[in-house]
Amino acid sequence: MDFEYTPEQLQLRKSVREFAEAEIAPHVMEWDEAQTFPSDVIRKLGGLGYMGSIFPEELGGAGFGYIEYCIIIEELSRVDGSVGIILAAHTSLCSNHIFKMGTDQQRRCYIPKLASGEWLGCWSLTEPEAGSDAAGTRTTAVLNEQGLWVLNGAKTFTTNAHYADVCVAMAVTDRAAAQHGISAFVIEKGTAGFRAGKKENKLGLRASATGEVIFENCLVPPTHLLGKQNDGFVDSLKVLDGGRISIAALGIGMAQGAYDAALRYSKTRRQFHRPISEFQAIQHKLVDMAVELDAARLLNYRAAWMMDRGRRVTRESAMAKLFASEAAVRIANEAVQIHGGYGFIKDYPVEKFYRDVKLCTIGEGTSEIQRLVIARQLLQS
Ligand SMILES: Cc1cc2nc3c(=O)[nH]c(=O)nc-3n(C[C@H](O)[C@H](O)[C@H](O)COP(=O)(O)OP(=O)(O)OC[C@H]3O[C@@H](n4cnc5c(N)ncnc54)[C@H](O)[C@@H]3O)c2cc1C
Structure with a gap:
């Protein structure tokens, strides 16, 4: 593999660095101390095309590759890792799960809003009893008589949980099949029975919000199943x-x-x-x-x-x-x-x-x- 930055990549690094120095650097310690989520910066990053950098332009993304995506995260994190992790969880986990595994309709519904920064995403796999062993997921999704999925359980350590407009969450749909019985669902903010729980007080990355996501008899339509049933893990x-x-x-x-x-x-x-x-x-x-x-x-x-x-x-x-x-x-x-x-x-x-x-x-x-x-x-x- 030959490696040399293209002129466009060098320009991108310069632009993101200038943005981070001007818009983030002056506030870093204040946000860290007060655990202030940088909503304004996230909105501006959306306007610059950085919240959906790896997605195609026809879906509102910037059409960049992963090297450009790395450059964006590196330059933001060089000034504040909190901004870096907010963007990484939103892009690589939530949006990319929808982009890679979603139907055309799901992609068209969510990716433009996520890529523009109008919506923020989160992704919930980890649970209190299922960390490294994520196949030990306990949150359940059961089909009711009306054909709706009923989600129950609690996720922990979800980045962006408290500010996200949409969450991709994994839940058990076939207990007997172990890791081959877990499915992914897209749940929108405001869905009854879905809420963020405790926000963690962290050692670092304190301007990013990390916390619980709770499902209490949360009804999710079948169109919000993401990917094939039981392929979520x-x-x-x-x-x-x-x-x-x-x-x-x-x-x-x-x-x-x-x-x-x-x-x-x-x-x-x-x-x-x-x-x-x-x-x-x-x-x-x-x-x-x-x-x-x-x-x-x-x-x-x-x-x-x-x-x-x-x-x-x-x-x-x-x-x-x-x-x-x-x-x-x-x-x-x-x-x-x-x-x-x-x-x-x-x-x-x-x-x-x-x-x-x-x-x-x-x-x-x-x-x-x-x-x-x-x-x-x-x-x-
Ligand atoms: C700030 C922050 C943000 C996060 N954001 C997200 C998010 O957005 N979405 C999400 O789903 N999760 C998120 N996580 C969760 C993160 O992915 C988990 O914390 C991580 O996977 C470890 O799980 P655990 O904390 O339960 O630790 P455990 O799994 O309990 O691990 C404890 C220790 O045991 C070791 N260990 C466990 N199993 C083995 C093994 N088989 N062999 C050797 N050692 C082992 C671990 O390496 C570790 O040292 C976040 C966590 C933090 C702290």
């Missing part, structure tokens, strides 16, 4: 293949932000009558950070490149997500170290990157689960 794994590319991009963006801040600081902070960047110990840290950042980005762009060519990316996206998220945690840690005591203080951006970046080793499958996915792929070949 298998379809979710396919959706997660793409989602992991976006979580890797989220980690890469935050790591880039932490690295940029550390490089800048090392040139201005003086100790022993010279900038700390002149100490070899600091240079070696910066070198290791830069090398890991490049390696993570290249690994992720390989997965993105394959995705754009319709290839299966289960192994490549899990590798990219595993490496990028763990590298990002190491990079943010070293960025704090380079700042010394000031790295521990909220006046400097690295403190927040250090907290935010940890999510990347957990969301959309923990590092342990990525290793399990990769091992299965390696042993199959």
